[in-house]
Amino acid sequence: MATEQTQKIVTVTPKAAEKIKEFMAEESEKPEYLRVYVQGGGCSGLSYGMGFEKQPEEDDKVIEENGVKLVIDSYSIDHLQGANVDYIESLMGSGFKINNPNVTKSCSCGHSFSTE
Numbered sequence: 001m002a003t004e005q006t007q008k009i010v011t012v013t014p015k016a017a018e019k020i021k022e023f024m025a026e027e028s029e030k031p032e033y034l035r036v037y038v039q040g041g042g043c044s045g046l047s048y049g050m051g052f053e054k055q056p057e058e059d060d061k062v063i064e065e066n067g068v069k070l071v072i073d074s075y076s077i078d079h080l081q082g083a084n085v086d087y088i089e090s091l092m093g094s095g096f097k098i099n100n101p102n103v104t105k106s107c108s109c110g111h112s113f114s115t116e
Contacts, residue, residue, distance in 0.1 A: 009063060010036055010070060010080050016087040016096060017066035027052055033062070033071045036098070038079040046079060048098050 012020070020034050031052030038046050053071055056062050060071040072080060083100040 008065065009061060009072060009077055009082075010065075011084045012065045012068055012070065013084065013086045014066050016085045017068045019087045019096070020068045024052060029054065033069045035060075035071045035073075036076070036080065036085065037073055038076040050096065 024031055024034070029052075031054055033053040033056060035049075035051050035053050037049045037051075039049055040046060056071040057073065059074040061074075061077055063070045063072065070085075079102060080098075080100065081102060083098055083102070086097045086099060088094060088097045
């Protein structure tokens with residue numbers, strides 16, 4: 001497990017960090033980390049996932065930003081390099097949005113993507 005100090009693999013906006021901390025505080029098991037990952041699935045091949053963790057796994061990269069500790073597994077790092085996690089509130093709803101410069105194609109529903 002290594003801590004990324006130089007170039008950030010993933011950044012977190014202040015609004016997203018505020019919401020992440022708020023959701024973590026509501027959890028009964030008091031997680032310390034937010035896992036951001038990429039998995040196979042969806043009509044374009046890949047999809048994002050997020051979940052809370054009590055501790056990182058051996059192959060995780062740990063990033064701390066705006067008071068939030070993220071863990072990213074070695075598979076997901078290549079697909080998330082330079083991505084930004086934001087929290088959006090609009091008339092259509094609210095939720096986390098990952099802005100990823102590596103996406104080359106996404107499906108019409110916006111839930112899956114592919115990278116080169």
